[in-house]
Amino acid sequence: MDExxxxxxxxxxxxxxxxxxxxxxxxxxxxxxxxxxxxxxxRIDGLVDATLQATTGTAIITYDPDRAxxxxxVNAIEAAGYEVVGGSDSESEGDELNGGVDIAPPSEVWxxxxxxxxxxxxxxxxxxxxLEFLLTAQNVAVASVLEYSxxxxxxxxxxxxxASGIPVVRSGYYSAKNRSLDIDLLMGTAIIAATAxxxxxxxxxxxxxxxxxxxxxxxxxxxxxxxxxxxxxxxPDEATVRRDGEEVTVPTDDVVVGETVVVRPxxxxxxxxxxxxxxxxxxxxxxxxxxxxVDKAAGDEVYAGAINEEGYLEVEVTSxxxxxxxxxxxxxxxxxxxxxxETEQFVDRFSxxxxxxxxxxxxxxxxxxxLAIADPLSVEVAGYGFTFVDDWQTWFIRGLTLLVIxxxxxxxxxxxxxxxxxxxxxxxxxxLIKGGNHLEAMGEVDVIALDKTGTLTKGxxxxxxxxxxxxxxxxxxxxxxxxxxxxxxxxxRAILARAQEAGVSDLPDPTGFESLTGKGxxxxxxxxxxxxxxxxxxxxxxxxFSRTHHETDGGVPxxxxxxxxxxxxxxxxxxxxxxxxxxxxxxxxxxxxLGAIAIADEVRPASKRAVAxxxxxxxxxxxxxxxxxxxxxxxxxxxVGVDEYRAELLPDEKVTAIExxxxxxxxxxxxxxxxxxxxxxxxxxxxxxxxxxxxDTALETADIALMGDDVGKLPYLYDLxxxxxxxxxxxxxxxxxVKLLLAIGVPLGLVSVALxxxxxxxxxxxxxxxxxxxxxxxxxxxxx
Numbered sequence: 001m002d003e004x005x006x007x008x009x010x011x012x013x014x015x016x017x018x019x020x021x022x023x024x025x026x027x028x029x030x031x032x033x034x035x036x037x038x039x040x041x042x043r044i045d046g047l048v049d050a051t052l053q054a055t056t057g058t059a060i061i062t063y064d065p066d067r068a069x070x071x072x073x074v075n076a077i078e079a080a081g082y083e084v085v086g087g088s089d090s091e092s093e094g095d096e097l098n099g100g101v102d103i104a105p106p107s108e109v110w111x112x113x114x115x116x117x118x119x120x121x122x123x124x125x126x127x128x129x130x131l132e133f134l135l136t137a138q139n140v141a142v143a144s145v146l147e148y149s150x151x152x153x154x155x156x157x158x159x160x161x162x163a164s165g166i167p168v169v170r171s172g173y174y175s176a177k178n179r180s181l182d183i184d185l186l187m188g189t190a191i192i193a194a195t196a197x198x199x200x201x202x203x204x205x206x207x208x209x210x211x212x213x214x215x216x217x218x219x220x221x222x223x224x225x226x227x228x229x230x231x232x233x234x235x236p237d238e239a240t241v242r243r244d245g246e247e248v249t250v251p252t253d254d255v256v257v258g259e260t261v262v263v264r265p266x267x268x269x270x271x272x273x274x275x276x277x278x279x280x281x282x283x284x285x286x287x288x289x290x291x292x293x294v295d296k297a298a299g300d301e302v303y304a305g306a307i308n309e310e311g312y313l314e315v316e317v318t319s320x321x322x323x324x325x326x327x328x329x330x331x332x333x334x335x336x337x338x339x340x341x342e343t344e345q346f347v348d349r350f351s352x353x354x355x356x357x358x359x360x361x362x363x364x365x366x367x368x369x370x371l372a373i374a375d376p377l378s379v380e381v382a383g384y385g386f387t388f389v390d391d392w393q394t395w396f397i398r399g400l401t402l403l404v405i406x407x408x409x410x411x412x413x414x415x416x417x418x419x420x421x422x423x424x425x426x427x428x429x430x431x432l433i434k435g436g437n438h439l440e441a442m443g444e445v446d447v448i449a450l451d452k453t454g455t456l457t458k459g460x461x462x463x464x465x466x467x468x469x470x471x472x473x474x475x476x477x478x479x480x481x482x483x484x485x486x487x488x489x490x491x492x493r494a495i496l497a498r499a500q501e502a503g504v505s506d507l508p509d510p511t512g513f514e515s516l517t518g519k520g521x522x523x524x525x526x527x528x529x530x531x532x533x534x535x536x537x538x539x540x541x542x543x544x545f546s547r548t549h550h551e552t553d554g555g556v557p558x559x560x561x562x563x564x565x566x567x568x569x570x571x572x573x574x575x576x577x578x579x580x581x582x583x584x585x586x587x588x589x590x591x592x593x594l595g596a597i598a599i600a601d602e603v604r605p606a607s608k609r610a611v612a613x614x615x616x617x618x619x620x621x622x623x624x625x626x627x628x629x630x631x632x633x634x635x636x637x638x639x640v641g642v643d644e645y646r647a648e649l650l651p652d653e654k655v656t657a658i659e660x661x662x663x664x665x666x667x668x669x670x671x672x673x674x675x676x677x678x679x680x681x682x683x684x685x686x687x688x689x690x691x692x693x694x695x696d697t698a699l700e701t702a703d704i705a706l707m708g709d710d711v712g713k714l715p716y717l718y719d720l721x722x723x724x725x726x727x728x729x730x731x732x733x734x735x736x737x738v739k740l741l742l743a744i745g746v747p748l749g750l751v752s753v754a755l756x757x758x759x760x761x762x763x764x765x766x767x768x769x770x771x772x773x774x775x776x777x778x779x780x781x782x783x784x
Contacts, residue, residue, distance in 0.1 A: 366399025
């Protein structure tokens with residue numbers, strides 16, 4: 001009987017459902033907030049997993065619906081002191097999440113109930129200060145509590161504490177309930193303590209200033225979230241679909257693969273697809289970062305979120321809304337923000353020690369000096385005199401001031417806000433960074449290794465030179481294109497494209513076509529056998545190219561490519577073409593040459609400037625790795641200006657080359673196509689894939705993806721990453737230094753509660769957020 005029971009339990013386990021709720025928690029805007037929410041959620045029976053993202057203000061929670069409900073989750077979050085906005089249950093399969101919210105909605109920071117209470121409290125403080133220090137005659141006693149006389153100013157200050165301080169104290173209560181030693185608990189304690197000993201001015205000032213600081217921080221975080229909201233708003237919510245001969249507007253989620261959507265001028269393309277009718281210029285900058293619209297016609301791919309500039313298009317849908325390139329970009333950006341960098345992990349560990357230590361120092365500051373100092377003690381430090389008194393109230397206030405300084409908020413948020421700003425800015429410029437750790441690593445690279453084909457070059461063969469020995473260029477192109485029309489080789493496509501560009505039509509249809517493996521092709525045209533292939537093929541037919549392969553001084557032909565009145569090539573002509581990295585195709589019969597066609601994979605116009613810019617930005621070495629022959633590799637390397645090249649490499653040999661560069665130089669980034677270069681991309685500290693917008697493999701395997709085929713984005717990526725590392729270091733060390741200086745000044749009586757709030761808490765939090773937002777202003781150079 002045991003075995004059937006066990007089998008039944010196993011089957012029941014398999015059938016158990018799990019739901020995922022995506023909830024918006026706008027006020028959860030720092031790591032300590034997230035920790036408090038997490039502690040509340042962990043008490044729920046049935047919780048499976050919880051991912052809390054303070055940078056987006058969202059909670060993604062997976063739970064067992066048989067033991068918990070979404071209402072339980074909401075109650076737990078609100079019990080931690082945070083309001084939940086929106087929510088949606090959905091069945092979860094693997095990592096796929098459906099429904100709910102992806103980012104907290106914009107906050108009405110300045111018109112919220114909290115803001116109104118803060119402004120009321122500020123008005124009470126201002127009136128109280130006026131009565132306390134200016135209109136002293138009107139500051140009369142109005143009541144007495146426990147033999148303590150309350151004046152009008154005191155009542156106003158208590159009113160400010162009630163209006164602005166009660167929300168702080170309430171948050172502090174939730175923190176204590178969840179055993180979280182955070183800023184709310186520290187500030188709430190300080191407000192209560194100051195009020196209890198009759199320091200109404202300090203209590204009211206602390207309550208109002210901290211409330212203002214919280215609102216400013218909420219506003220700054222909301223601005224940081226705007227960059228992701230802008231990215232998410234790129235994808236249209238509706239699509240015009242042709243169904244049963246009529247055009248209907250439906251939500252993009254309801255469109256299935258294979259349906260036809262209609263896109264008019266000025267509209268966004270709603271889903272990824274292939275153009276089946278119409279022509280237009282498409283602004284793909286939201287996806288690829290390309291600054292110039294791209295012409296699209298029937299057969300071309302288009303991406304959701306791109307803008308149709310001028311023409312009418314009909315597009316056959318190739319992926320659903322959730323699987324579009326833009327959706328994957330947004331999902332990966334959100335996932336990247338959830339991954340902690342090494343710096344973030346260090347900061348979290350440090351803050352775990354920092355806050356308790358400073359709290360203990362605050363307690364000691366409030367207690368020890370009054371006990372240890374019998375009489376006022378005068379001390380001179382750096383020429384300045386300081387008097388340490390034995391007054392309990394003075395040291396108590398200084399202890400409260402240290403409590404304010406104990407909050408590590410600015411220090412803790414210094415890294416995540418920088419990572420969010422950098423990653424979202426990069427995404428809007430066509431660069432997908434799949435984690436803050438990759439952002440940091442890219443800024444530390446010493447060597448950038450570049451694949452040649454498809455990275456430095458276009459990856460498309462084109463005819464670069466047409467050298468006729470016959471009547472004219474058209475005759476040469478007519479015969480060679482006629483032969484190549486039967487071939488499937490990439491060289492054939494390049495020749496046919498050149499013939500079409502030159503307006504050569506009425507191509508002959510060869511008979512007896514034959515492919516000569518490794519040499520070329522042959523076929524009969526007008527009853528005569530023609531050949532097209534390598535010079536070696538024609539040497540077998542009896543032609544002598546010893547002079548044309550012999551280099552003249554400097555490898556440049558003495559005259560033109562064709563020697564006058566000889567019907568042959570000039571000295572060194574073929575050698576020069578080969579030295580330039582070109583493939584030479586000769587065309588002719590067994591007795592006569594019609595001419596030569598030079599074919600090459602053209603270097604991208606931006607490659608040379610991109611390499612030069614990388615050097616300017618401080619990259620020590622730029623190395624080209626390629627499987628091409630030595631001559632082509634040398635020619636391309638000289639043309640683009642790399643420091644070193646390695647040719648004729650197989651995929652495993654590229655891995656060895658990366659390992660050697662790591663040993664010789666340090667941190668290496670590898671840039672390739674994301675498929676053929678996958679082993680090398682995985683070996684390098686940072687793998688960067690080119691042209692990933694249309695390549696699922698590149699999006700999944702690379703650490704960083706350049707969505708467009710633009711190597712000019714590489715300097716921008718390095719500059720952004722390098723600058724982000726600098727911003728993170730600035731934020732950490734400046735916030736720590738300011739906290740240290742304030743902490744030193746407290747026992748000396750140089751730092752008031754107000755100064756600690758304005759500079760140490762509000763000022764530094766705004767400072768690190770503003771500094772991080774600088775990254776959003778970095779833009780790619782226009783390299784052409």
